[in-house]
Amino acid sequence: MEKYIAVTKETREYLRKLFKTTDVTVWRALYFDKRAGNTLTARKIRKAAQERGGILMAVCPMMETMHDADGYMRQYFPNGVMVECNKETGRVEIIKDGKAVEGYDKVSINQLYQIQARAERL
Structure with a gap:
């Protein structure tokens, strides 16, 4: 099942600056993208996102x-x-x-x- 962490634009910008990385890296971490892997940085980005109010979401089909x-x-x-x-x-x-x-x-x-x-x- 696909999942992601929903955050505001401000939180994404905060995470980019905090981890001195790119928007793409933040996006890949928040969307559990395989290219980001389960690296220490990706895990830290996800943890920080949730601490700032990010919500873990699951994508499921509509029926x-x-x-x-x-x-x-x-x-x-x-x-x-x-x-x-x-x-x-x-x-x-x-x-x-x-x-x-x-x-x-x-x-x-x-x-x-x-x-x-x-x-x-x-």
Whole structure:
């Protein structure tokens, strides 16, 4: 899952001056960019950002979830895939283009997270 630390423009400028570095280096540290790595400087920038009120954010896909009167939960993903859960039986299906492409029985919450991730990748 992608993540970043949200800060104000003033905080980014403060971090640049404090660590005597460039805007790009600060940006890479705040966005956990692989090119910045997990260097000591990147960790220090992130720590200082949070100490100044920066908020760690997670980027996740938008999806619509409906709990219908027929006992189903349906999740609609941006890629056109739907996850349909029968709340009574625990049966979950991934539906693409109107056809069930995968099905699972007696799904736990932890398994549902994995199924949602799978649906997102289709």
